[in-house]
Amino acid sequence: MQSNSLVHEAKKTLQLSLPIIFGEIAQMALHLIDTAMAGALGYKQLAAASLVLAVLNIPFVVGIGMTISVSQLVSMSHGRRDAQKVSHYFYNGFWICALTALIISLGLEFGKGILFHLKQDPEVAAMAVPFLQLMGWSVIPMLLFMSLKQFADGLEKTRTAMIITVIGVPLNILLNWLLIFGNAGFPRLELAGAGWSTLITRTLMFLALGAVILWHPVFNRYIAVRKNQWRLKMQTIKELLHIGIPSGLQIGMEGGAFAVSGIIIGSIGATEQAAHQIALTCASFTFMASLGLAQGSSIRVSNAFGTRNRQKILNIGKSTLITGLLYGIFCATLFIVLRNILPTGFNDNANVIEMASLLLVLAAIFQISDATQAIGAGLLRGIKDVKIPTILIAIAYWVIGIPLGYLLAFKGNMGASGIWVGFIAGLSCSSIFLCIRFMRMARKV
Structure with a gap:
C-alpha cells in the first residue's frame, strides 16, 4: 500500500516537474547560445x-533565490484554497523581486570597473564592459519574468x-544572428549585439x-481580487x-x-581549466533535471x-528522493560509459580529453548526492524550513568541500582531481544533512 502511494506521488511530481525541467534547460541554452555565437567572432570575444x-553568476542566482519565495507562499495558500492570499503574496512578491x-542591475552598472581589476587581458576587459552593462540591465526583465x-x-x-x-x-538565436554579425541590414554590434539580443528576448x-497572467481565464480569480489584495504589507x-x-544564499x-x-583549478593550468569546464558543463546539464524535480517537489510539499x-x-x-536517487544512478552510469566520448564534443586536445575523462568519472560519483541534495533543499523550503538548511549547506561546501579539495589539490598533489574529490565530499555531506533534516522536520508538521 505504501509503495503504491509512493509511486503515485512520484508520478504526480514528475508530471509537475517536467515542464520546469524543460524550462531550465531552455534557460541554460540561452546562455550557451550567447557564448557560442559570440565565440564565433574570435577567442577574445569568447x-x-x-x-x-x-561575474554575473552569483548576483543573478541570488536574485533567482529571491523569486522562489513567491512559489512557496502561493503554493501554500493554494493548498488552503485561499485565492485572496494567493493574489496578495503574488503582488508583494512581484515588487520584492522588482526591487x-x-x-x-545598478550594482553591476556602477561596479563594471571591476572587470579591469580581475587580472584579465585589458582588451578582453574592455570588450566585456558594454556586454556586462546590457546583461546587467537584462536582469530586471529576467527576474520579473521569474x-x-x-x-x-x-x-x-x-x-x-x-x-x-x-x-x-x-x-x-535570430536576434544574435542579426545584431552580432550585422545581417539583413542590421548594424554589426558584435559582443554588444549578444547583450541587446538577451535584453530584448528577456523583455518580450x-x-x-x-499578458497571459493578466488576461487568461485560468488566472482570472487571482487578478479579480486585486482591489482588495494588491497592496504592500510589511508582515x-x-x-x-x-x-x-536564505534561498538566495543557498543557491x-x-x-x-x-x-x-574553477578559479583555483585555473591557477593550476590551462589544460586543467579546459577539462574542468567540460566536466562541469556535462554535470550542470544533468543537474537541470534534479533542479526541476526539486522545484516540483517543493511546490507540492508546500501545497x-x-x-x-x-x-x-x-x-x-x-x-522524490527515490526518484532523484534512481536518476543519479542513471547519470552516473552514463558518465562512466561515455567518459571518453563526451569530451571530444568540446575539444580535440588529447591531454584535455584525457583529463576530462577522469573528471567525468568523479562527476559520476557525485551525481546521486547532487540530485538528492537539491531535492532535500527544495523539500525543506516547501515546509518553510530555510535558516538551518542554509547553515548546513554553508558547512558542507565552505567548511568541508572547498578546504578538502584545496588540500588534496595542492598538498596531496592531486591537482584538478583533488578539487573534484572535494566536490564529492561537499555534495555528499549536503545531501546527508538535508535529507536527514527533512525526515525529522516533516514528522513534526
Whole structure:
C-alpha cells in the first residue's frame, strides 16, 4: 500500500516537474547560445563573454533565490484554497523581486570597473564592459519574468512559462544572428549585439507571460481580487524575505563554491581549466533535471504543508528522493560509459580529453548526492524550513568541500582531481544533512 502511494506521488511530481525541467534547460541554452555565437567572432570575444557570465553568476542566482519565495507562499495558500492570499503574496512578491532586480542591475552598472581589476587581458576587459552593462540591465526583465513564473508554478501551471521560455530560444538565436554579425541590414554590434539580443528576448518573455497572467481565464480569480489584495504589507514582505533571502544564499553558496573552485583549478593550468569546464558543463546539464524535480517537489510539499497533511508531505518527500536517487544512478552510469566520448564534443586536445575523462568519472560519483541534495533543499523550503538548511549547506561546501579539495589539490598533489574529490565530499555531506533534516522536520508538521 505504501509503495503504491509512493509511486503515485512520484508520478504526480514528475508530471509537475517536467515542464520546469524543460524550462531550465531552455534557460541554460540561452546562455550557451550567447557564448557560442559570440565565440564565433574570435577567442577574445569568447573570453569576454565568459568573463561577464562568471561575474554575473552569483548576483543573478541570488536574485533567482529571491523569486522562489513567491512559489512557496502561493503554493501554500493554494493548498488552503485561499485565492485572496494567493493574489496578495503574488503582488508583494512581484515588487520584492522588482526591487531586488533593480539593486542587482545598478550594482553591476556602477561596479563594471571591476572587470579591469580581475587580472584579465585589458582588451578582453574592455570588450566585456558594454556586454556586462546590457546583461546587467537584462536582469530586471529576467527576474520579473521569474517572479511571474514562480506564481504560475506555485499554482501548478508549469507549462505556461516553459512554452514562453522555449519560444525565447529561437528568438534569441535570430536576434544574435542579426545584431552580432550585422545581417539583413542590421548594424554589426558584435559582443554588444549578444547583450541587446538577451535584453530584448528577456523583455518580450516577461511581457508575454505578464499578458497571459493578466488576461487568461485560468488566472482570472487571482487578478479579480486585486482591489482588495494588491497592496504592500510589511508582515507579508517579512514572510517572503524569510524564505527568499536564505534561498538566495543557498543557491549563491553552491554557485559560489563551483566558481571559486574553477578559479583555483585555473591557477593550476590551462589544460586543467579546459577539462574542468567540460566536466562541469556535462554535470550542470544533468543537474537541470534534479533542479526541476526539486522545484516540483517543493511546490507540492508546500501545497500539502498549507493543509498540514503530514503523511502526504512524507510521501512526496520519500518518492522524490527515490526518484532523484534512481536518476543519479542513471547519470552516473552514463558518465562512466561515455567518459571518453563526451569530451571530444568540446575539444580535440588529447591531454584535455584525457583529463576530462577522469573528471567525468568523479562527476559520476557525485551525481546521486547532487540530485538528492537539491531535492532535500527544495523539500525543506516547501515546509518553510530555510535558516538551518542554509547553515548546513554553508558547512558542507565552505567548511568541508572547498578546504578538502584545496588540500588534496595542492598538498596531496592531486591537482584538478583533488578539487573534484572535494566536490564529492561537499555534495555528499549536503545531501546527508538535508535529507536527514527533512525526515525529522516533516514528522513534526
